[in-house]
Amino acid sequence: MNHAVESSSLSVVVGPVSVPAAVDRPQIVVSTGPNQVRVDDFNRWASPLQSNISRVVADNLVSILGTPRVTVFPQTLSANADYQAAVAVQSFGSALGEAATLDAVWTVRRVKDGKLQTGRTTVREPAPERGYDALAAAHSRAVARLSQDIAGAVRALDGPGR
Numbered sequence: 087m088n089h090a091v092e093s094s095s096l097s098v099v100v101g102p103v104s105v106p107a108a109v110d111r112p113q114i115v116v117s118t119g120p121n122q123v124r125v126d127d128f129n130r131w132a133s134p135l136q137s138n139i140s141r142v143v144a145d146n147l148v149s150i151l152g153t154p155r156v157t158v159f160p161q162t163l164s165a166n167a168d169y170q171a172a173v174a175v176q177s178f179g180s181a182l183g184e185a186a187t188l189d190a191v192w193t194v195r196r197v198k199d200g201k202l203q204t205g206r207t208t209v210r211e212p213a214p215e216r217g218y219d220a221l222a223a224a225h226s227r228a229v230a231r232l233s234q235d236i237a238g239a240v241r242a243l244d245g246p247g248r
Contacts (some may be wrong), residue, residue, distance in 0.1 A: 092123065094151055094152045095163070096169065096244060097121070097155060097156070097158050097166070097168045098144075098151070098157075098170070098171060098240060099156075099157050099158070099167040099170050099171070100143050101172065102148065102173075103136050103139050103140045103157055103158025103159075103173045104136065104173065105136050105139070105175045105178060106175060106176065106177060106178065106205055108123065109178045110134070110135060110136065111188050112130045112131060113125045113126050113129065114126045114129045114180055114194040115180060115243045116180050116182055117150055117179055117181040117184075124144060132160075132214075139173065139175065140158045140170070140173075141158060142229045142230075143171070143173065143229060143236065144156045144157065144158050146233030146237075147171075147233055147236065147240075148239055150233060151240060160166060162232060166227035166246055167197055168196065168197060168198070168245075169194055169195065169196055169197065169240050169243065170194070170195045171193070171194045171195075171236045171240070172195070173190050173191075173192045173232070174190065174191045176189040177189065178225075180225070181213075182213075182218075182221060183213070183215070183216040183217075184214070185202070185211060185212050185224060186211045186213055186221055186224035186227075187208075187210045187227040188209045188211075188225070188231075189208045189209075190206065190207050190208075190232055191204070192204065192206070193241055194236060195242060196243045196244075203243055204227045205235055207208040207220050207231060209232070211224035211225070211227045211228045211231075239243070
């Protein structure tokens with residue numbers, strides 16, 4: 087049982103999320119060496135990376151913050167939410183048999199007064215088994231870490247005086 091969170095009524099909109107142009111494509115872009123990548127035409131993300139990351143962060147926030155009221159931008163305008171979490175992914179690396187890496191700068195804004203909390207999440211999740219499933223699972227763990235950091239910022243802004 088998650089003792090950290092009672093159920094909550096706060097609302098969060100996730101997005102916009104931006105990703106580097108180099109990985110903003112349906113195919114998985116794999117690092118093959120220092121400063122070298124290969125676009126794998128046979129292995130693709132299930133949905134565009136931006137919407138994939140937005141959706142996963144939103145799903146994670148539902149469980150971490152204990153609120154069902156988490157939506158994805160631009161389906162919901164941030165004006166209707168208590169908080170908006172914008173994410174700028176700086177790098178999203180995939181090295182088969184090695185690791186998934188994620189470097190993202192994020193900003194959580196309290197909508198009612200514009201108060202901000204900004205941070206950076208840099209994660210390297212090992213994926214020693216060769217294969218795309220292991221890599222996808224590692225990316226999932228990396229985005230979970232990002233979600234934890236964003237949830238921490240929401241909690242910090244939401245804490246006193248609520």
